[in-house]
Amino acid sequence: MYGLEAISAANGWTIAISGVSIVFIGLLVLAAVMANMERILASWDRRGELLKAFKQKPQEKQAQVREAPQGHPESQTPDKISLRLSQEQIEVADHFRLITKRLGKPFPLPQLLEKATEHGISNPHRHLDTFLKLNLIVEDKDDRRGFYKWASDVQVTNSKVGKP
Amino acid sequence: MVSTRELKEMEFFKDFHESELSDLASIASHTRWKEGETIFHAGTPAGTLYLLRVGTILLCFPNGRSMPLRDGGHAIGWSSLVSPFRYTATAVCLSEVRLYEFSGRELYRLIQMNAAFGQKLMQKIAQIMEQRNHYRQGTPVNIRQE
Numbered sequence: 001m002y003g004l005e006a007i008s009a010a011n012g013w014t015i016a017i018s019g020v021s022i023v024f025i026g027l028l029v030l031a032a033v034m035a036n037m038e039r040i041l042a043s044w045d046r047r048g049e050l051l052k053a054f055k056q057k058p059q060e061k062q063a064q065v066r067e068a069p070q071g072h073p074e075s076q077t078p079d080k081i082s083l084r085l086s087q088e089q090i091e092v093a094d095h096f097r098l099i100t101k102r103l104g105k106p107f108p109l110p111q112l113l114e115k116a117t118e119h120g121i122s123n124p125h126r127h128l129d130t131f132l133k134l135n136l137i138v139e140d141k142d143d144r145r146g147f148y149k150w151a152s153d154v155q156v157t158n159s160k161v162g163k164p
Numbered sequence: 165m166v167s168t169r170e171l172k173e174m175e176f177f178k179d180f181h182e183s184e185l186s187d188l189a190s191i192a193s194h195t196r197w198k199e200g201e202t203i204f205h206a207g208t209p210a211g212t213l214y215l216l217r218v219g220t221i222l223l224c225f226p227n228g229r230s231m232p233l234r235d236g237g238h239a240i241g242w243s244s245l246v247s248p249f250r251y252t253a254t255a256v257c258l259s260e261v262r263l264y265e266f267s268g269r270e271l272y273r274l275i276q277m278n279a280a281f282g283q284k285l286m287q288k289i290a291q292i293m294e295q296r297n298h299y300r301q302g303t304p305v306n307i308r309q310e
Contacts (some may be wrong), residue, residue: 038167045194049218050262108228113256115201125200129220129258132232139231146229146299 015051018151066113080155091156093136095119099148106147166192166264174237174264178289184274184281191270195263203255203263210243210251211268219261223253229299232258242289244268245267252300266299 001009033040039116053108084091099115100107109128115142131137136154168185171177171192177185195214197203203214206226216238223240224230233240243251243267275282 016183028292038169041165042167042170056279065302068272109222109230109232110224110228110254113222125222125256127223132220132258134232146225146227146231148230 018101079153081153083136083156085158087158089127089130090156092121093122093131093156094122094128096124096131097139097163100150106144106149109137109148110148117144165194166194170275171264172284174215176237176239179284180281184284185237187274187278187281188266193267195224195265196260197257197263199257199259201261203257203261204251206251206254209226210241210249210253213239213241213266213268213271214255215239215264215266217262220258221261222256222258223299224256225253225299226282227300227302229301231296232297239288239292242292245271245286245289246293 006029096112096116096145099112099119102110103115113128115126121127127139134154136151136156137148138151139145140149166189171180171185171189172182177188180188180249192218197219203221204210204212206224216235218235220232221238221240222230222232234305236286237274240255240263241251243249249268271285275285
């Protein structure tokens with residue numbers, strides 16, 4: 001048996017079509033990967049952020065929420081905003097208050113950071129960032145812009161207090 | 165490797181053409197800084213312009229004033245394009261920070277090749293200088309400086 005007959009008898013057509021399909025699918029996959037390489041590399045560069053966002057503790061998320069006074073027993077004063085912080089954040093805020101008492105009002109943030117580092121407060125930069133984000137420390141006005149003060153309308157409470 | 169698409173998403177580059185962004189992307193690089201690290205010090209030679217991608221930076225001016233810059237394409241290090249080419253503030257990272265970095269020399273090369281691009285870029289720089297002008301002013305008399 002020779003020629004086309006032999007090819008048919010030995011499943012040659014099926015094998016040939018399978019081979020061509022495999023090669024073309026491979027090329028398609030390769031093209032798709034290359035087309036999306038930019039996105040893949042960008043995601044790889046941001047892997048730390050993505051992992052951090054994924055792993056972020058619920059407590060930390062909660063601490064970043066600025067809450068309205070309604071419904072909180074500690075928020076009796078109508079013009080005060082209740083702010084829930086973790087125990088560590090409250091301790092650091094207390095340390096910061098002691099430092100800023102000596103720096104005067106309003107106080108410069110670089111000196112606050114310098115003193116906090118000297119006093120061995122852990123992660124002073126991160127905590128300062130959090131307090132600024134939460135508006136616990138706010139910028140002064142007019143010619144004193146660039147200097148900061150503690151927000152007078154904020155009452156700090158422990159995030160663990162009053163939880164079931 | 166920085167892509168044109170990434171730069172296009174930044175507010176700072178919203179008025180720039182695709183070809184200009186492509187040129188910018190070719191000279192840009194990613195940098196990463198840890199919390200508490202200083203990116204540059206006030207008074208030191210300015211050779212790099214940075215664009216904030218992620219994180220918080222505190223710009224500390226020698227007069228004691230400071231301003232936090234948070235996410236969203238803030239430019240820092242404009243002094244790399246303006247004489248006398250010395251940083252006017254110290255940039256401290258308040259969190260983990262990711263930046264786009266542009267060499268001042270390479271930016272000048274692009275400006276020399278494309279006048280329209282140069283004009284747009286310098287207009288942006290002038291806006292930033294104007295916004296931060298107040299922070300570079302002297303210290304009020306009632307502020308204690310140690």
